[in-house]
Amino acid sequence: MDHSLLLDALTAGDWTEMGSIPRASNDTRLLVVEHSGRAFRAVYKPISGERPLHDFPPHSLALREVAAYRLSSQLDLGVVPPTVLRDDLPDGRGSLQAYVEASDDEEAVTLSAVSAIPADHTPIFALRTEDGRDLVLSHSVAEGLRAVAFFDLLANNADRKAGHVITGSCLPSIAPTDIGVFGIDNGLTFHAEEKLRTVLWGFSRASFHAEEIDALEAVAAMDEPLRTALADCLSEAELAALSERAATLLTAEFFPEAPDDRTVIPWPPI
Template sequence: MTGTVPSDDVELELTGRIRTASNASFLARLGDVSVIYKPVAGERPLWDFPDGRLADREVAAYLVSEALGWDVVPRTWLRDGPLGEGMVQLWQDVDPEQDAVDLVPVDDLPDDGWRLVLEGDGDDGPVALIHEDSEALRRMAVFDVVVNNADRKGAHVLALPDGRRHGVDHGLTFHAEHKLRTVLWGWIGDPLTADEADGVGRVRSALSGSLGSTLAPLLTPDELEALDDRCARLLASPVFPEPHGPMPAVPWPVF
């Protein structure tokens, strides 16, 4: 597991509020450990995600990340806090000098090391949405397909100083219907590596055992069945999928 979790006996102390979040989100501390705390009581109802709780899906996303074995999601768990039960996640210090996802002028695209997602009109002319062409982001993109992430914005990709990349904000995941919205579309049609396919296989195998049992209180039976189906489809056709369906393929705003 990624990170050390203090005992539930340690008091969760609020230190600030994240005002830009759409649901109640707080900076907090557990002893000397910095965390994010999102109380269930602060969740806003969503018409397209009527079942379950955002906090449960955040924890479920972490559990799938662990089953993949790729450390995509920081350590995330449920516990009580000053505003009741909520999702708690280890805080991650990002490197402000690094951007794993970026918007650049179309005439200033990097020569290599990046993947183009789309082009559009910006305030000062045409711009391109790009992301790193890296193992870490490939794994995150596979993770997003598996969990059916409906909200992979650029700001939800954290670039850490040591070169690692973490994904956060996974409340809009695991819907039984196709909801994939992401900025990580740069590998459409590319085959999965053996390691990536093996990771998906580990998730599918674990769903019939300990992972399935752990996810059962967090997701609906339909969501669990859909999770297994997505893994099966990805293993049967091990390539990065292309967008499909009537919904937008990229979240808005993109950051």
């Protein structure tokens, strides 16, 4: 789907702040942007509202959100909603991402009783709720979610929770049938050290497809267009680590298994 109109709106549209989005770890707000007679909802994350983290550089999460979209776009993965960096927003510089309107399609990641796991899902882990119910988190093995899992390998996503995967549309008023699987909340990405924490381990040991190998080769080569797209968001060390991750995955030829020497599931996982 061509998102050029949406990108133009995010980049230069007039905005109206609608309020804070609850339960977010950092300052996160809903805006409406208007451009060329159309209005779009967008998620604004000001740099000034980022909580300090011990393992990520300060004031860098919004930049990583933008880098995530640019990498997804450069590789034609289509798994990160259009995201731009703007200076003229309510609390200054921050990322502005198209809001994904959830569809009525079956969720790609589910929490259910064992007897209710969808037929095309693979179970990842079990848990017991405070009221004593035994549930299983499972996820689809369809291509849409696989693309998110593949992106997370490259981006070294340290926080792929179940709630960060949405099946829906960025353009519900224009193209309501343009449904995709999107990964949102991509601020904890691109660390130079291995940080992958995800609930999408069900693709482990799956051999890479030809188009995934092409993408890995492109990132490993880190040619000038890709480097230029990412260079104002990531450090040289992070760019080098991204290229090295791709090269390592190429050598392995398949989705890695979860390592047993560190935490591999984000907390909370939902």
